[in-house]
Amino acid sequence: MSRTTDQRRRRTRLALPAAVLLLAGGAAIVQGITPAAAAETTLRAAAAKAGLFFGVAASPGRLSSIVAQEFSQLTPENDMKPSTIATSSGGLQNTGAADTLVNYAQTNNMLVRGHTLVWHSQAGALQGANQATLNTFIGNALTRWGNRIAYWDVVNEALADNNAGTRRSEWPHTLNRDANGDGDLFDAGDTDVIRDSFVRAKQVVQANGLSTKLCINDYDVEGLTVRGGTPNRKANALYDIVSNYRQYIDCVGFQAHFNDNPNSIISDDLQANIQRFADLGVEVHITELDIDDDLSNNDIGQGQADNYRKVVRACLNVARCTGITVWGIADSESWRSSERGLLFTGGNGNYQKKAAYHAVLDELNKGRSGTGTPTTPPVTPTVTPTVTPSTSPSPVPAGCTATVSLNSWNGGFVATVRVTAGSASINGWSVGVNLPSGATVTNAWNSTPSGTSGAVRFANVGHNGRLGAAQTTEFGFQGTGSATGITPTCTAS
Ligand code: 9MR
Secondary structure (H helix, E strand, O other): OOHHHHHHHHHHHHOOOEEEEEOOOOOEEEEEOOOOOOOOOOHHHHHHHHOOEEEEEEOHHHOOHHHHHHOOEEEEOOOOOHHHHEOOOOOEOOOHHHHHHHHHHHHOOOEEEEEEEEEOOOOHHHOOOOHHHHHHHHHHHHHHHHHHOOEEEEEEOOEOOOOOOOEOOOOOHHHOEOOOOOOOOOOOOOEOHHHHHHHHHHHHHHHOOOOOEEEEEEOOOOOOEOHHHOEOHHHHHHHHHHHHOOOOOOEEEEOOEEOOOOOOOOOOOHHHHHHHHHOOOOEEEEEEEEEOOOHHHOOOOOOHHHHHHHHHHHHHOOOOEEEEEEOOOEHHHOOOHHHOOOOEEEEOOEEEEOHHHHHHHHHHHOOOOOOOOOOOOOOOOOOOOOOOOOOOOOOOOOOEEEEEEEEEEOOEEEEEEEEEEOOOOEOOEEEEEEOOOOOEEEEEEOOEEEOOOOEEEEEOOOOOOOEOOOOEEEEEEEEEOOOOOOOOEEEEO
C-alpha cells in the first residue's frame, strides 16, 4: 500500500464520530472520540500508522510483488557497495542494478537506504584508497541519486569485533593519524577517516541542497551491555563517535543481526541504548534485522516471534527510532539461511508468513503507545481558555543548569547529562555530582572527569564549552554500582 493511501486512511479515521458536549455555561465544544483502531494488514501500513518505515534488503532478482506490498523502504543488499559501483579513482560504474532498485522504490513510494560508501569490506577498486579518492567517490555517489536516496550509510562497520571498543585493524587505519599519539584524533595534524568522510558527505549534501540523511552503521552495538551484563564497549565507542561528530551525522544504524554470539544477543537494555543515541538528536534505525532461530543450537533462548516483538517494541518506544529494516524476505534467500532468521518461508516470489511475521505486525499495530490506539491525537476541542495565567515566567538566570537521565542495570549505569546555558552565553562549564557509595565512574565522553567516586566533577572538553544563551549540550558517563538519585549542579565560566 502506498504511503499516500496510508495517509488518506488516517485522515478518514480521524474524521469519524464526534460527540457534542454542553458545558455548564452553555458553550458547545466538539470532543473527539477515539475510534477502535482497525488493525492494518501489512507491515508497511502498520508501521506508517505508528510513524516509522518498515523496510527490506533486496537485489533486483527479489523484486516480487510482496516487496511493495509489505515494505516501505528498500536497501540494496549488495548492489550499491563500492565493490560493485566504484572505480579506483572514485568514479561510478555498473550502476544498473542500483538504478533498478531505486526506480522500483520510487515507483512504489518506498524510501531508499544507500548501502554503503566507506567500508573496509567489499571495497573493490577502492581498497587502499586515500581520503581524497574516498571523498571523490562520496561526492559522485551522493549526487548520482540525490534525494532519491533518503539515507546513506556513509561509514559502515568501523569498529572492531569482540567488544574491544576500538577501531578495526582491517579498517583503513592508514587514514587515521594521531599526530601526537595522545589517543584521540582531534588535535592539529590528526586525520580520521570517519570524521573526514562525514565532513565531505555533509559538504556535498549542503552544496547540492539535498535532504539525504547521513548515517553510521554497525553491528554488536545494539545493547548497553552484552551477555553477562558486561558493558558494551563497541556501543560506547560508537556513541563517542556520534557525540563527537554529531554536527555531520544524522542517523545511526544498529544492524541487529541477533544470534548466539555473546556480543550479538538481544539484551534487555536495547531500548535504553536506542534512547541514549536518540537523545543526541540523531534518528536511530534497526537496519539489517534478522534473528537466529536455529533451535538445534538453542540460540537466543526464546521463541523467535517473541524476540522480534521485543526488538520492534524497543524501537516503537523511542520516538526517534524511525525505521526497521529486515535483511531479506525469506529464510531460504537469506545470507544466513541456516539460521532461519527472517519473517517468511518459501522463496522465488512465493512466500508464507511465519509466526515472527504475525508478531511484528501485531506489535506495529499497537503503535508507539503499545495500546493499539491511533498515535495521532483525536480532534482537539476549539475552546478558548478563559483563565489567563497570572504569573509571568520567571527570568532564566545566567550561568547554567544540568539535568541527568539514568539508564541502570544490575551492576552498572549510564548517565546522560544535559547542560543548558542560562540567559547569557557561557565560555565553559563544569558539572558536579555526588555519587552514592559503591558507585564508580569507569568511562566518560564529551567531558573530562575529575575523580571516580564520591564528589566527581565533569568539565567541558574543547568543542562543547561555549554555549549561546539557552543552548544545550550533552555529555555522559558510565559506571559500576548505582547512581540513582544523583542531582547534577552546573557552574559556568
Ligand atoms: O547480505 C550480504 C551478502 O549477500 C554478502 O555476500 C555479504 C558480503 O559481505 O554482505 C551481506 O550484507 C552485509 C552488509 O552489507 C553489512 N552488514 C552485514 C551484512 C551481512 O553480512
